[in-house]
Amino acid sequence: xxxxxxxxxxxxxxxxxxxxxxxxxxxxxxxxxxxxxxxxxxxxxxxxxxxxxxxxxxxxxxxxxxxxxxxxxxxxxxxxxxxxxxxxxxxxxxxxxxxxxxxxxxxxxxxxxxxxxxxxxxxxxxxxxxxxxxxxxxxxxxxxxxxxxxxxxxxxxxxxxxxxxxxxxxxxxxxxxxxxxxxxxxxxxxxxxxxxxxxxxxxxxxxxxxxxxxxxxxxxxxxxxxxxxxxxxxxxxxxxxxxxxxxxxxxxxxxxxxxxxxxx
Amino acid sequence: xxxxxxxxxxxxxxxxxxxxxxxxxxxxxxxxxxxxxxxxxxxxxxxxxxxxxxxxxxxxxxxxxxxxxxxxxxxxxxxxxxxxxxxxxxxxxxxxxxxxxxxxxxxxxxxxxxxxxxxxxxxxxxxxxxxxxxxxxxxxxxxxxxxxxxxxxxxxxxxxxxxxxxxxxxxxxxxxxxxxxxxxxxxxxxxxxxxxxxxxxxxxxxxxxxxxxxxxxxxxxxxxxxxxxxxxxxxxxxxxxxxxxxxxxxxxxxxxxxxxxxxxxx
Numbered sequence: 001x002x003x004x005x006x007x008x009x010x011x012x013x014x015x016x017x018x019x020x021x022x023x024x025x026x027x028x029x030x031x032x033x034x035x036x037x038x039x040x041x042x043x044x045x046x047x048x049x050x051x052x053x054x055x056x057x058x059x060x061x062x063x064x065x066x067x068x069x070x071x072x073x074x075x076x077x078x079x080x081x082x083x084x085x086x087x088x089x090x091x092x093x094x095x096x097x098x099x100x101x102x103x104x105x106x107x108x109x110x111x112x113x114x115x116x117x118x119x120x121x122x123x124x125x126x127x128x129x130x131x132x133x134x135x136x137x138x139x140x141x142x143x144x145x146x147x148x149x150x151x152x153x154x155x156x157x158x159x160x161x162x163x164x165x166x167x168x169x170x171x172x173x174x175x176x177x178x179x180x181x182x183x184x185x186x187x188x189x190x191x192x193x194x195x196x197x198x199x200x201x202x203x204x205x206x207x208x209x210x211x212x213x214x215x216x217x218x219x220x221x222x223x224x225x226x227x228x229x230x231x232x233x234x235x236x237x238x239x240x241x242x243x244x245x246x247x248x249x250x251x252x253x254x255x256x257x258x259x260x261x262x263x264x
Numbered sequence: 265x266x267x268x269x270x271x272x273x274x275x276x277x278x279x280x281x282x283x284x285x286x287x288x289x290x291x292x293x294x295x296x297x298x299x300x301x302x303x304x305x306x307x308x309x310x311x312x313x314x315x316x317x318x319x320x321x322x323x324x325x326x327x328x329x330x331x332x333x334x335x336x337x338x339x340x341x342x343x344x345x346x347x348x349x350x351x352x353x354x355x356x357x358x359x360x361x362x363x364x365x366x367x368x369x370x371x372x373x374x375x376x377x378x379x380x381x382x383x384x385x386x387x388x389x390x391x392x393x394x395x396x397x398x399x400x401x402x403x404x405x406x407x408x409x410x411x412x413x414x415x416x417x418x419x420x421x422x423x424x425x426x427x428x429x430x431x432x433x434x435x436x437x438x439x440x441x442x443x444x445x446x447x448x449x450x451x452x453x454x455x456x457x458x459x460x461x462x463x464x465x466x467x468x469x470x471x472x473x474x475x476x477x478x479x480x481x482x483x484x485x486x487x488x489x490x491x492x493x494x495x496x497x498x499x500x501x502x503x504x505x506x507x508x509x510x511x512x513x514x515x516x517x518x519x520x521x522x523x524x525x526x527x528x529x530x
Contacts, residue, residue: 064434083440090438092431099530100453112449113439144530 014075015040015168015200016061021070023056029225030056033070036219036228040075040167043194043201045215047208049261053226054204058170061202062090075167086110086122088168089161093176095153097145097160103152104128104141107160124165131159134193151182158190162197171203175210184242187213191240208261209245212236212253220260230260317497328500329507336489336508343486344512346402346474350409351466351516358414359459362421366451367443372422383415387476395480405477405485412473413466417459424458425451460524467516475509486512 016038023031031053038044046054059065060072063079074082082088089110097106107128114121126134132141135155145153154174161169175183187210194201205211211218215234222229234253236244244250302322308314309321316324329336361379365372391408398404428450436446478487486509493502 059434062438064437083438086439088438090435092435094429094431096429096431096435098432098450098453100456100528109449110439113436113441113445116445117442119440146530 013040014038014073015042016075016202017071017073018061019071021060021072022068023053023060023065023226024068031060032225032227034060034228035070036231038168038200038202040200041198042216043191043203043214044217044219045211046202046204046219046221047206047211047257047261048221048226048229049223050206051226052221052223054206054221055172056226057221058090058172058202058204061168062088062170082168086164087166088170089164089166091154091157091161091169091171091174093173095145095150095157097153097156099145102142102144103132103137103148103156106145106156107131107163109160110164122165124163126162128159128163131162132156134162134196135159136189149182151178151186154178154186155189158193162193162199166199168200168202171201173204173206176206183210188242190214191238195239208254208257209250212250212257213240213245218253218257220257232257232260317499320500320503324500325503325507329504332501332504335501336504339484339486339489339505340508340512342402342482342484343471343474343478343509346405346477346485347409347470347512347516349402349406350411350473351413351470353406354410354413354470355417355463355466357410358417358462359421362418362425363447365418365422366425379415379418382411387412387473391476391480395477400481400483404480405474405482408477409470409473412469416465416469417462420458420462421455424455427458428454457528460520460528463520464517464524467520468513471509471513471516 014037016036018034018036021031021034022029034057046057048054056065060067061074061079063083072079075087077085077087097103098109101109111121111123111128124131129138129141132138135158137152137155137159140148140152143152145156148156157174175186178186190201191214193199201214203211203214205214212234218232218234219228220230220232221227232253236249236253306321306323309319320328361375365376387408390411391404394407394411395404398407432450433446436450441449474485475487475490478485479491482488486505489505490502490509493499493505
C-alpha cells in the first residue's frame, strides 16, 4: 500500500504528513489514527460515505480543527505556521464569494487581508486578472457574483485560492452542487491548472467517477469512527481526457471503489 | 458555460407600446383609487352637510394648505429638524451598540434585556418623563425620536452583522484575518441590506417620535399645531397638518430608499 507513514522521509518533501492523527468532537471520534504522507505535486482524492470525516480531514490539515492526538504537518511546519505563511488555500463547496465584490475584487481579497498589518504575503506570479483568465473567466472581471452561474462562481473561488501561490490546495466537494456537464468541464480545467501550476491538491468528493478521474490516488475512508481504509493507486496516465471514463480500466477502478464503499 | 445564452421564456416579450401602456396603468390604478376616495369624501361631506369642525371636505383642507402655508412651514421645520436629529442619533447609537453586541457576548447578555425593556415602554408613557428630564426644548424631542428609531435598527444590525456564513468565516480564518479585517471587509458590508431595512422603518417612526414629543410640551412643530388646531376646532388646519406630517415621513423614506439603491448594488 502506498503512502503509509515512513519515519525516514523528511517532512519537507511532503505537502502534508499525518501521523496517527485523531480528531474528536466532545466524546465523538470523527477521525481515528490517520497516517499518510502526501507528496508535493500530487493530486489525491478523498472518498467515503457521508459522515466519515472527509471534510474533517481537510479541516484538520488547514488548521480549522485541532488534532486531539497525533501529529499533522504541512510542508514541514505546524498547521498554524503553514496557515500564517499561506502555504495552503481552501475551496469550499459553496463558492463563498463576497456578493458586493466583483469577480476580480473577490480574487484580490486574500492580498488585502493582512496588508495593513504589514504581513508578508506570498503572491502568485500570475496577476489576479491572469488567474481569472486561467480559469476561463476573461472578460467577466467586473461581474458581480449574482451575475455569474454556479460554475463560474466556483471558478472565481479557485482563482482566489491560487492568488497567494499556495503549495497545497484543499478542496471540499467544490463541484458537488453543479450539474454534470459543468462538473466535467471544471474537472478537466482543474487537471489543467494542476499541470500548469504544479500545486498539490487534496480533493474531497462523494462521486466515485470524479475521485477516479481526478486522483492519482484515492483515499478511501470508512465510518464509525472515521478512519483510513485503503489508499488506491489510480494508474491512468496524465493528461486525462473525459473519454478515459469509458475505458474498461476506468470502470474497473470505479467498480472496485463501489464495492469497498458498500462493504463498509 | 451553463445557461447564459438567450432566455428560454415561453411568453413573448410585449412590444414597447404595450409595455408603456401597462406601466401607465400601473400608476393610474392607485392614483385613480386615491382620487375616488377623495371624491366620495367630498360628495359625502357635502350631501350629509357634515359640519366643517367634525370632518372638513378635501377642498377645504386643500384651501387651508395653501392659505396657511407660511404657518404650516413655520411648524414644519422644527419637526423636520427634530426628526432628522433623532434619526441620526438613534441609528448611530443602535449601530454602535450592535457592533459592541457582536463583538462581545458579555455586553450583549448584559444590555440586551435592558434594550428590550426600554422598547416595551410605550413611547407615549416615556415622552412626559423625557420632557421632565430634558425640558420643553429641542433635546427632549430629539431623544424621543431617537428612542423610537433605536430598537428596530439595533435588532436588524445585530442580525446583519451575524449574517455571515460559517464557511465565509472559515475562509477568513484560513487567510488569518484579524478581527477588524473580518469586521470591515466581511461583517459590515454584509449587514448593509439589513441596516437599510431598519433605516426605512426608522425614517417613518422618527417623525412619529418628534410629533409625540411635541404633544407633551412644545410651542412650535407639527405636533404642537395638531394639538392647537384640535382644541380650537380648526379641523381643516388639523387635516392639513396631518397631511404635511405624513409628507415628511414619505420624503425621509424616499431619501433612505435612494441611498439604499446607491449603496447596496448587489
